[in-house]
Amino acid sequence: MKRPDQRDRNRGPRREFKRETAESRREAVLSSWIPKTEVGKKVKSGEIKDIDDILDSGIRLLEPQVVDSLLPSLEQELLELGQAKGKFGGGKRSIWKQTQKKTKEGNKPKFATVSLVGDKNGHVGIGNGSAKETVPAREKATRRAKLDVMKIRRGCGAWACACGEPHSIPLKTSGKNGSVVVELIPAPKGTKLVIQKELRKILEYAGVKDVYSKTYGQTGTGLNLVKACINALHNLNLVKVNEDFIKKSGLIEGKGK
Numbered sequence: 137m138k139r140p141d142q143r144d145r146n147r148g149p150r151r152e153f154k155r156e157t158a159e160s161r162r163e164a165v166l167s168s169w170i171p172k173t174e175v176g177k178k179v180k181s182g183e184i185k186d187i188d189d190i191l192d193s194g195i196r197l198l199e200p201q202v203v204d205s206l207l208p209s210l211e212q213e214l215l216e217l218g219q220a221k222g223k224f225g226g227g228k229r230s231i232w233k234q235t236q237k238k239t240k241e242g243n244k245p246k247f248a249t250v251s252l253v254g255d256k257n258g259h260v261g262i263g264n265g266s267a268k269e270t271v272p273a274r275e276k277a278t279r280r281a282k283l284d285v286m287k288i289r290r291g292c293g294a295w296a297c298a299c300g301e302p303h304s305i306p307l308k309t310s311g312k313n314g315s316v317v318v319e320l321i322p323a324p325k326g327t328k329l330v331i332q333k334e335l336r337k338i339l340e341y342a343g344v345k346d347v348y349s350k351t352y353g354q355t356g357t358g359l360n361l362v363k364a365c366i367n368a369l370h371n372l373n374l375v376k377v378n379e380d381f382i383k384k385s386g387l388i389e390g391k392g393k
């Protein structure tokens with residue numbers, strides 16, 4: 137056991153080192169990137185500077201480096217949707233869902249995971265991936281999550297608040313996946329995210345700070361719940377709004393103008 141003062145001394149420099157390598161890794165990936173798509177070429181050359189322009193155009197993203205380039209503050213984490221270890225559903229949820237395939241050569245395990253990416257400023261994406269090893273499974277999931285990045289509508293739709301700032305969502309919305317329904321409801325400032333843990337991460341990564349929620353159906357199945365929440369955010373983007381409402385609710389899309 138280390139004494140507290142010893143731990144403190146170690147903490148500072150080590151953390152800085154970690155951040156540096158993540159940043160330099162990102163730069164290395166981007167400098168060696170040879171874009172294959174029209175959009176990719178325009179991003180690399182600097183002609184496209186705003187991801188929202190691409191997302192507005194409806195062009196499907198095919199290169200994750202586009203997202204890496206245009207959203208430098210993008211963060212990533214794996215959602216805990218795997219089975220709990222141990223009998224009787226006890227224990228902690230895992231980021232891995234493990235399956236066994238029985239073959240002549242013996243059991244072949246496979247790992248599946250769900251990755252979440254977001255800039256905490258109006259952009260979020262999820263993706264799943266599976267492989268025989270954990271590292272490629274995570275890479276596949278994160279790549280898909282980046283390609284799936286979408287703009288998030290934020291605003292203040294809580295009548296009890298009506299501050300006109302984008303701390304919540306502008307309107308009530310709901311989404312569905314399988315039998316699961318997720319409802320997201322605008323909440324006043326300071327409410328925080330009143331929602332299941334993994335969904336809270338999605339909203340955090342999207343940059344939404346206050347929300348109420350309701351869920352219906354077989355919510356125990358994690359992936360359906362996550363997909364229903366993403367669907368609710370997607371449906372929110374489809375709602376037609378007029379200038380008056382945009383002004384009143386402080387509605388912004390993506391990072392906002």
Ligand SMILES: [Zn+2]
Nearest residue numbers: 292297298299
């Ligand atoms: Zn408000």
